Amino acid sequence: MKRTIVFLALMLMTLSYGQETKPVPQITVSGEGKVKVIPDEATVSVSVETKGNVAKDVKKENDEKIDAVLKLIKKMNLAPADYRTQRVSLNPQYDYEKKKTSYNATQTIEIIVRDLNKYDELMEGLVNQGINRIDNVVFQSSKLAQYESEARKLAMKEAKHKAEDYVSVLGQKVGRALTISDNTQSYTAQPVYARFKTMAMESDAAPRETLAMGEITITANVSVNFILE
Template identity: 75%
Template structure:
């Protein structure tokens, strides 16, 4: 019985290898969709940094500045959910030449500014209240998900158009998609902002221009495999 089963297994394997593997005609193409958007909000990371020889005094001074900064932010009528403490630190530092310890206290606040018309007022007020380090400013769109969806659709249309161009000379047609790979990345411009530095104008009454937000390129990249008919 075992011998018969072994013979049947060998015959089955032989028949399987003897059969031809049917190849499905297909084409692989890349597609790109791009949407350019003017930012309508910004995420700002600012820090109060205080140095001194006494840890308790350094922390106290830093806390006082942060208190003034938070009160100013509240006066700007920002929603409580739009600003938060990102990190806090108090670190000892040793000066080997003077053989003395000093201390460095920092607290970083992250702010989501939904109205860019308040940008200059906010930045100048922060500096006046004690902010001495602007770590990062990232401009973005409040409708990012919508624009990403548009970019993805454009990428798929681009991929199908490319496939149709390639196969049109072969007398074939592009069929349904077999696989789709999303290779998208979103880029946010992150300009360096010098606090209190503005463009000088000869006309003092003219409004100052301190911000050039530019555009966000929201790009979707896909790789699609289409069946050929």
């Protein structure tokens, strides 16, 4: 009797194992969604760099120019949260031929320009107040989260459409998704580097546009595993 019970138990376990390991028809596809938008704001990184033979004088001159720059920014009614000091340095530089030490002071300010109509006016004012290095300009969108969501939806639609294309000749249908993997790389706005000489203006020169914004592309990538019915 015990042998019969053990035999039946083994049979049930075997049947159960067989059912569990039965392969499920499925397909894995990737999808990509892209949203192109015109940027509506920019992040600008600018610096004041001063040089001289006396560290205290070099630092003082740099501070005075930065003070004028900050007053200009406030005058243009930029929100306090939209500008910050990014880097401050004072470094000695030794000339081995002349056997003399000079000093180089640098302060860098990062500014978010939320109204691009103010961009040219701001950049001209910064140069006039002592900015002598424009490190980079990055165009971006204030609605990034919204456009990222749109790109993800487009990526999922493309993945499903691709799966339907593959199985359309097999007489099968695409069922529910088993797994979804987000393969999107973090969005990074591309910088537009601008040298000082491209921004400098003569005092009697007419205002002019200095950069072309173009478009930015926000991309989402997914990998989806669908059951086939």
